[in-house]
Amino acid sequence: MTAVRPIRFVDVFGRELLSGNPLAVVSEAEGIDEAAMLGLTRWVNLSETTFLLPPIHPEADYRVRIFTPDRELPFAGHPTLGSARAWLAAGGSPKASGRIVQECGAGLVPLRQEGQRLAFAAPPLVRSGPPSAGELEEACAFLGLSRDAVVDTNWVDNGPGWLGIMLASAEAVLALHPAAAWPRRMDVGVVGPHPRGSEAAFEVRALFSDHTGAVREDPVTGSLNASLAQWLFAAGRAEGAYVAAQGTRLGRAGRVYVSRDEAGQVWIGGETRILIDGSVEI
Numbered sequence: 001m002t003a004v005r006p007i008r009f010v011d012v013f014g015r016e017l018l019s020g021n022p023l024a025v026v027s028e029a030e031g032i033d034e035a036a037m038l039g040l041t042r043w044v045n046l047s048e049t050t051f052l053l054p055p056i057h058p059e060a061d062y063r064v065r066i067f068t069p070d071r072e073l074p075f076a077g078h079p080t081l082g083s084a085r086a087w088l089a090a091g092g093s094p095k096a097s098g099r100i101v102q103e104c105g106a107g108l109v110p111l112r113q114e115g116q117r118l119a120f121a122a123p124p125l126v127r128s129g130p131p132s133a134g135e136l137e138e139a140c141a142f143l144g145l146s147r148d149a150v151v152d153t154n155w156v157d158n159g160p161g162w163l164g165i166m167l168a169s170a171e172a173v174l175a176l177h178p179a180a181a182w183p184r185r186m187d188v189g190v191v192g193p194h195p196r197g198s199e200a201a202f203e204v205r206a207l208f209s210d211h212t213g214a215v216r217e218d219p220v221t222g223s224l225n226a227s228l229a230q231w232l233f234a235a236g237r238a239e240g241a242y243v244a245a246q247g248t249r250l251g252r253a254g255r256v257y258v259s260r261d262e263a264g265q266v267w268i269g270g271e272t273r274i275l276i277d278g279s280v281e282i
Contacts, residue, residue, distance in 0.1 A: 010025060012079075027090045030053060047218055049067050050066050062083075076159070077225065078221065081222060122265070139188050144179065166237070169193060174205075188207050189228055220247050222256065
């Protein structure tokens with residue numbers, strides 16, 4: 001059913017204006033079929049576009065469908081924060097004060113407000129543990145990296161399929177020159193520590209091949225930071241709250257605020273700014 005619907009463009013995780021990862025959010029998305037959702041996502045040509053729907057689960061405040069230009073995702077991080085901001089801007093009121101519950105393909109995802117920021121509870125990993133020798137060899141070839149440069153590696157998949165690779169330093173992460181194209185899907189997250197006392201504790205890059213085989217880099221990636229944080233905490237490579245920088249090589253200033261509460265739950269927070277508020281006929 002074609003109708004005029006609200007659409008908002010949200011800058012997520014940016015340290016300042018226009019420095020994060022943009023997201024398009026369509027509200028009142030009832031009646032839009034999957035083909036139309038994918039078609040709009042491809043036309044907008046951002047890393048993700050989301051569609052807000054009434055919840056099915058009784059505990060949820062809203063339901064969201066998350067699309068990349070080639071597929072639907074069960075969960076993604078910056079779309080979670082951006083969708084929550086757009087839902088609030090559209091007049092959404094949480095069922096429980098101070099707590100928003102998003103329903104998505106991965107289930108229920110709690111969010112909370114941390115001052116002016118929003119933060120989501122990192123969902124559990126669906127795949128963890130070290131990759132096989134062949135998987136690591138392919139990832140190193142994809143990144144243009146020697147095996148000796150890898151400090152540690154682990155599957156950090158909470159839905160999108162990330163393989164995590166740690167390098168010795170943030171400088172090494174920023175120096176990577178991945179392949180321009182790859183014959184099959186790859187989703188690799190690379191992390192390295194900044195020197196002690198730096199504004200950010202870690203530098204992160206999210207590198208992946210898309211449906212055309214081209215290799216792309218995501219500006220700031222909540223799902224990757226959520227799963228990397230669980231790995232870093234479990235491995236003793238991170239303690240307490242920290243800030244991760246991402247998007248530096250793309251000219252962005254993404255900042256992801258990571259914390260872990262007393263129950264061990266990891267929270268991923270960031271700024272969310274609505275930059276465009278309009279409508280779309282779909």
